[in-house]
Amino acid sequence: MTVPSPEPVRSGPAPLLEVSGVDVRFGGVQALQGVDMTVPAGTVTGLIGPNGAGKTTFFNVVCGLQEAQAGRILLAGGDISGRKAYQRARLGIARTFQRLEVFGSMTARDNILVAAEVHRRWARTGPDPSAEADRILDLVGLKARAEEQVDAMPTGLARLVELGRALATAPKLLLLDEPSSGLDESESEEFGRLLTRLAADGLGVLLVEHDIELVMSVCSRLYVLDFGRILAAGTPAEIQRDPLVRAAYLGVGDQAAEEIAGVG
């Protein structure tokens, strides 16, 4: 006799990232409350919401820089909730930072090289770090400025250095925190194409971005975070029609609501 399982049997492999019930409190402030999220491999998933909604806190929880009071984080089916930040990075989670965290005293190339070297050291396999650094410099379009010190670079370029550094760890999941701020319109479009290409190669991308146009064009699924809660989830088209989202954004400012409604 078999007892029927209350949950539907999952078909296929586990999703790349599966977050459930994450709570974070800072003193009396509830920064995240019962957040659930799924990020599949091979796609770009968007996370939008007003400033202070908890997007960066959520990133910190996923990559291990912030402890959560409750909740589980599964990477490719394995529970990583108790792991340290560097261990999660070795399991395949890479990220960029909204407030830049570049190695400012080093050149763009060394930023990427050090990440490739660290990966090679613990993985004991993979391409030669130096060749890998050159390949990634080319990929993110920094070849011509490889030998510049990053502290002296404009913000937009420094963000690309962070992206390159994240890619050099050979990640499975890439968390991008407002990567396009500091880029102009055509550069943003270029950046969007790069993201689509990375996802097509199998990378799972979670994108926090204020540039709604970019979000709508590259994301296959969107989550809306507001006051630490997931307000809505769905395809970009569904999100645009969602009355809750529109109300939330109307509460914040008409312009943002128009942007959401107006795109597409």
Add this chain to the structure above:
Amino acid sequence: MNLILSYAVVGLVLGCLYALTASGLVVTYTTSGIFNFAHGAIGMFMAFTYWQLAVGWHLPVPLALALVVLVLAPLSGALIERLIVRPLYGASLGITLVVTLGLLLLLLGLADAIWPPVTTRQLPSIFPGQFRVFSVVVTFYELMVLVVSVAVAVGLRFLFTHTRVGITMRAVVDDRDLTARAGASPVRTAQLSWALGASLAALAGILIAPLQYLDQFNLTLLVVTGYAAAVVGRLRSLPLTVAGALLLGLVQSFATGYLPTNLLSDIGPAIPMGLLFIALLVRRQERLTQARLTGQRSRRVLDLKPSLFLAGGFIALSVVMSEVLSPGNLLTYGQGIVLGVVMLSLVLLTGYGGQVSLCQMTLAGLGAFCMGKIAGGNSLLGLVAAVVLPAAVGGLLALVVLRLRGIYLALATLAFAYSMDYLFFNHFLGFGGILAVGRVAAQSQKGFLVEASVLFAVLGVGVLALRRGSFGRRLAALNDSEAACASIGMNITAVKVTVFVVAAGIAGLGGALYGGWQGQVGPDDFQMLTSLILLLLVTLGGIDTVGGAFAAAIFYAFSPVIQRHIPISNFQLLAVGAGAIFLGRNPGGFAGQLSLVADRLRLRAGSAGVPITAPAASSVDGAGSRSGAPSGEAVRLAGSH
């Protein structure tokens, strides 16, 4: 029973004095964000000034007291903030640390020059006489200390909760920028807090002096006890700080009463450090350090060929020196080189890795100890042990202090150095405090000089090679942003422990060579203060370059020679102190200035060197964030076509 009460009274009084000095430290730290290592030195200087007024110039005691505590101390505090501290807002910890340590040395040197320690000075007793409470003798002085401390504590409480100025101070602590936007001036507030801090330091210095003779070093190092109390208060909370100070006073007093004398002389002075260590270790885990924009151009690391060339040149120079220098000058030159080895360890640890250590001389002392104690004092085995044992201790220390960062790491290494002075060096450096240390290989003065020079050159080339390689990149990355290091899968613990171990090994070797060069060592050679001077010297020379260590070593060696030719006493202390203070404006040090000049010459010569354009966003704001500079340049994602 009476005895216990008596010790409790003494402990309470001591605790009140600690509370006074620690409160001043906390007030300045919270409002200006700069930990004032010179806090005790300011108190010391003011206590001497008070002596000058009251005893030297026969001013009435109340007048002298009021003049110092209410006028001179706040004025100097405000002046120090304006001239020395203000350029430091937003600077890296390393720089604020070196500048305030520089102020400490400067005040120490000045006080020593103005009031030569050849005569003993005692402060006039303000309230002579005593009375009895429950048959416990209490002096009026003790009563006065209690009353003053309670008054100060109540006054501070009132200031911070009921006055506009005090509330602004607390607001600055919470959010500097927001306070500025609300119309208050954070800079003015910080200046006020430095004036207040200096007043409290003066009060503590004057009140504690009657317990001992006026002594520059003791009064300055009194603040080390204050550090412990302040850390109990997490450098923020005044009530907790006062509680820590009282606990410390009571523990010390009861230790004096009940520990056997021989044990007491060792453990007594180390008690505050023990508490400091415990208070540091029970702190909750700190966040990983984040990137800050220094606006500083990093220097190119020397390639292998030029570094080999320079190393060869240096050895040749030493060979020539060993022939031409008089025995006396040869001794100083050689001392510079052996200490240069210790300084190399700081270049690696602090310069490249950003881990501030105030205990490198302690590790060097362990090296000298191994060398001198093992197998006759002149064996290769001893030399190996002189590297291995300090390296092991360094690794152990790293594991213990691993979770500490910034100011807390610096304080922990300071506590380690200070405790080792009493627990180890005063005891185990041979009979009568002297340990004979021999040499390996070359025995003659000239031969050993060349041997030490070769070792310095080899280590210098090695440190540079380490910096150029993969480990050096990880070290530089660690210095830039720990959060980013974790995000790329770097095991920060492993890198930190490794660099502590390697640096401690180098320092140990330096200590063994130092012992061999002098022939003998004593506890004075490895005091905490020497570690501080060494760190300041390397920073002056340029802490992120091997050349900086060399420049610092030569300066250290020849400062006694310079001293002989100039009339100012304490030349070394004053020069290092003043130099460190001015470092706040020129963080690169001597080597940095040299390389700037070299770059300019290269540019003028027309060769395409490193461009010396200023960083795009060179301004540093309080939060340390990139100041929102939008990209002015065209960004092309060329590769994604």
